[in-house]
Amino acid sequence: MAGITYEDFLDTSYEPADSELVCTFSVDPAADMDMAAAASRVASESSNGTWAELQVDGEITDLSATAFEIDGRRVQVAYPDSLFEAGNMAQILSCIAGNIMGMKAVDRIRLLDCEWPEALTASFPGPRFGSAVRESIFGAGDRPITATVPKPKVGLSTDQHVQVGYEAWTGGIDLLKDDENLTDQPFNPFRDRLIESFGARDRAEAETGEKKSYLINVTADTNTMLERVDMVAEEGGEYVMVDVITCGWAAVQTVRDQCEKHDLAIHAHRAMHAAFDRVPNHGVSMRVLAQVARLCGVDQLHTGTADLGKLENEDSRGINDWLASDLHGLRDVLPVASGGLHPGLVPELVDRLGTNICIQAGGGIHGHPDGTHAGAKALRQAVDATVAGVDLDEYAAEHPELETAIGKWGTETPR
Ligand SMILES: O=C(COP(=O)(O)O)[C@H](O)[C@H](O)COP(=O)(O)O
Ligand SMILES: [Mg+2]
Numbered sequence: 001m002a003g004i005t006y007e008d009f010l011d012t013s014y015e016p017a018d019s020e021l022v023c024t025f026s027v028d029p030a031a032d033m034d035m036a037a038a039a040s041r042v043a044s045e046s047s048n049g050t051w052a053e054l055q056v057d058g059e060i061t062d063l064s065a066t067a068f069e070i071d072g073r074r075v076q077v078a079y080p081d082s083l084f085e086a087g088n089m090a091q092i093l094s095c096i097a098g099n100i101m102g103m104k105a106v107d108r109i110r111l112l113d114c115e116w117p118e119a120l121t122a123s124f125p126g127p128r129f130g131s132a133v134r135e136s137i138f139g140a141g142d143r144p145i146t147a148t149v150p151k152p153k154v155g156l157s158t159d160q161h162v163q164v165g166y167e168a169w170t171g172g173i174d175l176l177k178d179d180e181n182l183t184d185q186p187f188n189p190f191r192d193r194l195i196e197s198f199g200a201r202d203r204a205e206a207e208t209g210e211k212k213s214y215l216i217n218v219t220a221d222t223n224t225m226l227e228r229v230d231m232v233a234e235e236g237g238e239y240v241m242v243d244v245i246t247c248g249w250a251a252v253q254t255v256r257d258q259c260e261k262h263d264l265a266i267h268a269h270r271a272m273h274a275a276f277d278r279v280p281n282h283g284v285s286m287r288v289l290a291q292v293a294r295l296c297g298v299d300q301l302h303t304g305t306a307d308l309g310k311l312e313n314e315d316s317r318g319i320n321d322w323l324a325s326d327l328h329g330l331r332d333v334l335p336v337a338s339g340g341l342h343p344g345l346v347p348e349l350v351d352r353l354g355t356n357i358c359i360q361a362g363g364g365i366h367g368h369p370d371g372t373h374a375g376a377k378a379l380r381q382a383v384d385a386t387v388a389g390v391d392l393d394e395y396a397a398e399h400p401e402l403e404t405a406i407g408k409w410g411t412e413t414p415r
Contacts, residue, residue, distance in 0.1 A: 008040075009041075009043035009044040009047070009065060009066060009067055010040035010066070011067075011068060012069065014066045015068070016068060016078035018117060020078040020080055021092075021115070021116065021120060022076060023114050024074060024076050024113040025076075025077065026073050026074060026075075026108070026112055026281050027039060027042060027075045027108075027109050028108040028109070029105065030106060031107070033106075035070055035073070035075075038106050039067040040067055041103065042077060042103075042105075043065040044064075046065060046096055046098065046099070047064050047095065048062075048063045049064065064080075065079045065080070079095065079096065081117060081119055083095060086119075086120065086123035087124055089124070089249040090248070090249055093249065097284050101282075101283070108279075110280075110282050110285060111283075111285060112285050113287055114288055116295070116327065121328040121330060122328060124297065124330070125260070126297050127332070128256075128259065128265065128266075129265045129331065130334060133145075133265055144357045144358060144387075145334075145358045146175065146358070148175070148177060148361055148362060148366070149179045150165065150362070150366065151179075151366045153182060153362070154182050154187075154188075157188060158189065158196055161193060162193070165197055165200055165214070166203065166204055167371070168365060168372055168376040169200070169201065169208070169212045169376075170208055171372070171377040171380065172376055172380030173365070173376045173379065174210070175212075175215055177360060178217035180217070180269045190218075190228060191231065194214075198236060201213070201214060214237060214239065215239050215241040216228075216237065216241060217241045217243070218232065218240045222247075225247070225251065225255055226254065228240070229259060230258070237264065238264065238265055239264060239266070240264055240267070241267040242267070243270075243271050243272075244268040245270055253296050253297070256296060259297075265300070266300070267298070267299065267300045267336070268293050268299075268300060268302065270293075273289055277289065278312060285314060286315070286319060290303060293333065295330070298333060299334060300334045301336060302335075303336065303337070304319075304337065305340065306353055307413075308340075308341065308348060309341050310340025310413075316337070317353060320335040334356065336358040336360050337349055338361070338362075340364070340414040340415075341364050342363070342364030342365075342367075342379075342409045343361075343381070343402055343405040344411040345411060346359065346392070347382070350387075363414075365378075368405055368408070369404055369408055374404065375401070378405035381396075381401060381402040382395075382405075
């Protein structure tokens with residue numbers, strides 16, 4: 001590539017081939033740089049270029065990316081598929097979201113969206129189950145499935161945690177879920193929690209006649225995660241939960257392989273995603289993180305509450321639509337709406353996001369004035385009313401747990 005400089009990475013007449021990965025960025029050039037120069041540096045640094053003109057002896061494979069469109073601060077770059085190692089998400093992200101995030105040539109740069117070509121997509125497994133879990137595990141029909149995370153998020157003993165789970169399950173919740181920072185601490189060891197929770201699950205199933213399941217958090221170093229995945233399978237679980245951002249995608253890919261062996265589904269918690277996607281115009285969008293999660297093969301992913309909950313959300317609806325869209329035959333992902341939800345928000349949430357979701361509530365269940373069991377009943381009542389098309393206040397008149405929840409929280413968005 002002797003004589004090639006970063007300017008050679010910009011060609012606005014270029015038409016990407018179907019085999020190329022096309023990425024859309026938002027780019028704010030540095031003060032002393034125009035957009036064309038910044039865009040070509042993005043394409044250069046994220047593929048095979050650097051700041052200096054190179055002197056290389058002999059022929060080498062040309063793996064240059066091309067910035068082919070500039071529209072305001074929106075820049076599109078096409079990457080040849082031979083730049084990427086098939087099935088290696090870490091390597092792909094080291095290209096398209098690597099050094100360029102800290103390049104002085106740009107003040108801000110955000111990876112907004114990717115169009116994944118067929119061959120690269122096919123090198124990933126995608127979800128083993130996807131949103132089919134709603135029906136295949138729970139027989140939930142048209143209704144969203146529900147989940148709850150015991151609160152306080154850490155500090156409950158194993159016995160307390162299990163009891164909260166049992167009350168939630170018998171109140172009508174489908175899934176008990178660990179919180180993102182509960183793993184294997186001395187106050188609530190992983191193995192004890194697993195075994196005792198499955199005992200409570202069996203009792204709740206016998207009592208309610210409904211299928212119940214548990215999203216136990218296996219997050220740890222990768223070897224330990226694999227041991228925990230095996231343990232969950234041996235003890236008769238359907239799911240593991242992984243903090244996918246803090247673990248990293250390489251670990252998620254390894255866990256996905258292990259889950260394949262055991263027929264386990266993966267619930268992906270996205271704690272730390274906001275470090276990538278919250279600052280406007282910089283980082284990696286939640287949309288792209290969701291795309292990566294789907295390729296790596298999670299079955300359920302937190303994608304926000306369409307702004308109804310306590311946390312900042314990026315376009316939950318658009319992300320959920322993408323997760324349900326065709327991606328060269330890969331399965332879809334079930335979106336999980338979570339973070340500050342309570343029964344009064346359910347009708348609006350379903351109106352904004354549809355019924356093919358998991359509704360997850362912590363404080364909105366365990367903060368119920370009459371406790372967890374009543375809180376679980378109230379959330380389930382809100383879901384049942386919404387799916388039946390019955391006004392929540394009308395339903396509440398005959399369902400005291402829901403009436404109490406609405407009396408306490410109304411339809412307010414918490415902070
Ligand atoms: O603990 C909770 C929800 O608790 P609560 O229901 O009490 O707010 C989850 O960790 C958040 O859902 C994460 O947010 P997101 O789903 O946006 O990733
Ligand atoms: Mg949490």
